[in-house]
Amino acid sequence: MWDNLISGAIAALTAANLASLVFGTFVGIVVGILPGIGPMVGMVMLLPFTFALAPDVALSLLLGVFCGGYFGGAVPAILMRTPGVPSSLVTSFDGFPLTQKGEAQTALSAALLGSFGGGIISVIILVFLAPLLAHVAANFGPPEYFAAGLFGVTLVVMANRDRMMQGILLLGLGLWFSTVGIDGATLSPRFNFGTLSLQNGLDIVPVCLGLFGVGQTLLLVERKILKTDQMNLTRSTLDFSKLWGTLRYWKTLIKSGVIGTFVGLLPGTGSILASFLSYEAAKRSSKRPQDFGQGTPEGCLASEAGNNAVPAGAMIPLLTLGIPGDALSAVLLGVFTINGIYPGPLLLVKEPVLINTLYCSIFMINIAAFLMLAFWLKPFAMIVRIPATLLAVNIMLISVVGIYAVNTRIFDAAVAVFMGVLGYILLRLKWPVVSLVMGVVLGEILETRLRESLSIGEGNPLIFFTRPISLALIILTILIVAIPLYKDRRRTTIERKPT
Amino acid sequence: MNQETKAQSRVHDLLSASLGAFAAFCLITSPWNVDTEGPDPFYKGPLIFPIMVLSMMVLAALPACRRLFSPADGSSWRLDGGGYPRKTLMVLGLLIGMLAGLNLIGLEVCALAFLSVSLYIGLNLIGLEVCALAFLSVSLYILGHRGPFKLIVLPLVMTGLIVLIFKHFLGVFFPTPLIAEWIWE
Numbered sequence: 001m002w003d004n005l006i007s008g009a010i011a012a013l014t015a016a017n018l019a020s021l022v023f024g025t026f027v028g029i030v031v032g033i034l035p036g037i038g039p040m041v042g043m044v045m046l047l048p049f050t051f052a053l054a055p056d057v058a059l060s061l062l063l064g065v066f067c068g069g070y071f072g073g074a075v076p077a078i079l080m081r082t083p084g085v086p087s088s089l090v091t092s093f094d095g096f097p098l099t100q101k102g103e104a105q106t107a108l109s110a111a112l113l114g115s116f117g118g119g120i121i122s123v124i125i126l127v128f129l130a131p132l133l134a135h136v137a138a139n140f141g142p143p144e145y146f147a148a149g150l151f152g153v154t155l156v157v158m159a160n161r162d163r164m165m166q167g168i169l170l171l172g173l174g175l176w177f178s179t180v181g182i183d184g185a186t187l188s189p190r191f192n193f194g195t196l197s198l199q200n201g202l203d204i205v206p207v208c209l210g211l212f213g214v215g216q217t218l219l220l221v222e223r224k225i226l227k228t229d230q231m232n233l234t235r236s237t238l239d240f241s242k243l244w245g246t247l248r249y250w251k252t253l254i255k256s257g258v259i260g261t262f263v264g265l266l267p268g269t270g271s272i273l274a275s276f277l278s279y280e281a282a283k284r285s286s287k288r289p290q291d292f293g294q295g296t297p298e299g300c301l302a303s304e305a306g307n308n309a310v311p312a313g314a315m316i317p318l319l320t321l322g323i324p325g326d327a328l329s330a331v332l333l334g335v336f337t338i339n340g341i342y343p344g345p346l347l348l349v350k351e352p353v354l355i356n357t358l359y360c361s362i363f364m365i366n367i368a369a370f371l372m373l374a375f376w377l378k379p380f381a382m383i384v385r386i387p388a389t390l391l392a393v394n395i396m397l398i399s400v401v402g403i404y405a406v407n408t409r410i411f412d413a414a415v416a417v418f419m420g421v422l423g424y425i426l427l428r429l430k431w432p433v434v435s436l437v438m439g440v441v442l443g444e445i446l447e448t449r450l451r452e453s454l455s456i457g458e459g460n461p462l463i464f465f466t467r468p469i470s471l472a473l474i475i476l477t478i479l480i481v482a483i484p485l486y487k488d489r490r491r492t493t494i495e496r497k498p499t
Numbered sequence: 500m501n502q503e504t505k506a507q508s509r510v511h512d513l514l515s516a517s518l519g520a521f522a523a524f525c526l527i528t529s530p531w532n533v534d535t536e537g538p539d540p541f542y543k544g545p546l547i548f549p550i551m552v553l554s555m556m557v558l559a560a561l562p563a564c565r566r567l568f569s570p571a572d573g574s575s576w577r578l579d580g581g582g583y584p585r586k587t588l589m590v591l592g593l594l595i596g597m598l599a600g601l602n603l604i605g606l607e608v609c610a611l612a613f614l615s616v617s618l619y620i621g622l623n624l625i626g627l628e629v630c631a632l633a634f635l636s637v638s639l640y641i642l643g644h645r646g647p648f649k650l651i652v653l654p655l656v657m658t659g660l661i662v663l664i665f666k667h668f669l670g671v672f673f674p675t676p677l678i679a680e681w682i683w684e
Binding site: 049165166168169171172173175176179183185186188189190191192193214218219221222387389390392393394396397398400401402404405408410413414417420421424425428429431443446447450451454455459 | 510511514515518519522525529532533534535536537539540541542543544545547548549552553555556559560562563584586587590591594595597598627631634635638639642643644649653657661664665671672673
């Protein structure tokens with residue numbers, strides 16, 4: 001293990017990898033700071049450029065955006081009560097009151113320390129937990145993989161259970177998209193409606209790029225310029241004396257980092273839940289819970305440690321099972337598969353250096369993001385003054401030209417624009433777009449494993465119930481659907497009862 | 500479920516029903532849209548998964564269809580008060596125009612570029628360069644940006660960067676615009 005870790009560290013320290021992760025982190029912080037854009041847009045925008053890069057360098061670039069985005073999101077949340085990424089909303093609960101009291105530097109120090117600590121703790125957990133999970137996953141056959149995939153997509157749908165039917169519809173649409181084109185097993189054309197262009201199917205890259213790179217930016221076109229009058233930073237760098245002061249919350253930091261990692265591990269739960277759970281846990285165990293919501297650095301630290309632990313946590317199911325936990329890791333899965341690398345339990349055995357390079361890269365990304373924000377705090381904070389519309393059209397252009405560049409096919413760019421329109425409609429209606437992405441990504445895995453399982457069982461679906469791991473996963477899937485629905489029903493019945 | 504108790508815009512139901520109708524259409528036509536002539540039994544064949552997925556979509560759309568035809572009291576078509584997305588549609592139109600310009604002739608997009616930016620455009624620039632430039636300039640104008648920096652300098656810099664990165668650094672092939680071919684011929 002240590003040999004591989006050292007080899008990974010050496011690979012991560014190459015000039016190409018370092019340049020890639022620093023650039024990715026820079027882009028991540030910028031898109032994280034800009035409300036309404038976020039790391040997903042940054043990742044899909046850079047995706048076409050990754051095809052010219054080695055897999056480890058490409059993944060470092062995108063991981064930089066992934067982690068950097070969460071670092072950046074806290075800045076506008078604290079200074080303007082406008083979270084750059086949704087999960088930073090929780091940071092604003094205490095961050096903005098601190099800014100109003102003239103203690104923006106304290107809030108920013110706590111948030112940065114939280115982000116840094118959460119990121120580092122999650123990498124350590126990733127290094128030790130991934131091999132353990134891979135060991136368990138080595139016993140998986142097609143029925144277990146299908147059951148795990150089903151569990152993943154069900155969690156995604158249930159994470160947005162106030163929009164459950166819409167989530168199912170979008171999941172179905174995504175799964176259907178994955179069936180378009182030539183079927184790999186039988187070479188039969190499916191749903192190409194007589195067109196040659198659709199025979200290759202709908203690739204994940206134009207779909208994701210369209211939904212987020214174009215769809216999200218079309219939404220930005222209607223936005224007004226943010227008011228930045230309240231932004232009041234006393235100095236252009238972080239006040240390091242405040243940073244040492246926040247170190248006394250080290251227990252909260254560790255606890256929040258662990259919570260964030262395990263929330264990230266569960267598919268579909270997302271960084272908002274990680275932030276919120278970490279914040280609530282910190283509040284419960286605090287000596288001064290009454291300060292939470294009034295402006296305590298501990299709240300900022302807990303929330304940021306929670307959400308910044310999510311990226312490394314989300315890497316665990318991705319690397320060991322090949323199942324992405326969210327849309328961001330789905331994009332990473334796309335990079336793996338495009339480079340002919342298939343995540344799963346054997347990946348840790350087959351590609352130990354690559355995996356350890358990724359671990360070291362995430363570690364260094366956290367350091368890079370911390371240093372960048374600590375030394376260029378004010379210049380980064382000023383980015384919010386750039387009009388959103390100016391950015392939107394530029395991102396759209398790069399996305400569309402970038403997607404054409406991948407296969408030099410105008411059809412792919414047209415797919416991206418079509419998905420952009422769909423993405424715009426869905427985002428405007430606040431439908432859970434993540435279900436659609438998960439459907440596209442997991443469609444092929446689910447279908448292949450389903451057909452393989454049925455082949456083993458000679459067409460008998462009972463195969464899923466006769467193997468212990470598969471059965472356990474199916475029972476878990478049923479429980480995560482049944483329990484919340486039962487609770488909702490009970491609550492509704494109580495509310496309807498006349499008092 | 501929460502969504503059934505809340506009176507939400509009927510637009511949601513319309514979209515759900517449309518997706519359900521699309522799924523039903525694909526489900527009905529799937530025997531013709533999927534080649535099932537192979538020797539595999541049904542459970543190994545290419546049709547089993549699409550049928551499962553499309554059926555799930557149809558079932559998920561049924562509550563929305565019911566609400567669409569018998570709406571609850573107080574439900575309306577009002578969405579979010581965000582208004583008609585006029586600017587978004589214009590930018591989207593330009594984006595589609597840019598794609599068409601990139602593939603076909605670039606003439607319309609060139610015309611837009613000449614209208615918005617009075618620049619001397621050499622023959623070798625027509626294609627990706629003009630499309631990108633026109634898209635940026637006109638979009639920014641539509642979105643209310645004024646002044647030479649935002650309408651000329653920024654689109655020029657951005658276009659230059661895109662050409663440099665995609666054409667020269669990544670070596671991506673872009674189709675020769677037909678207008679250029681006509682003139683050369």
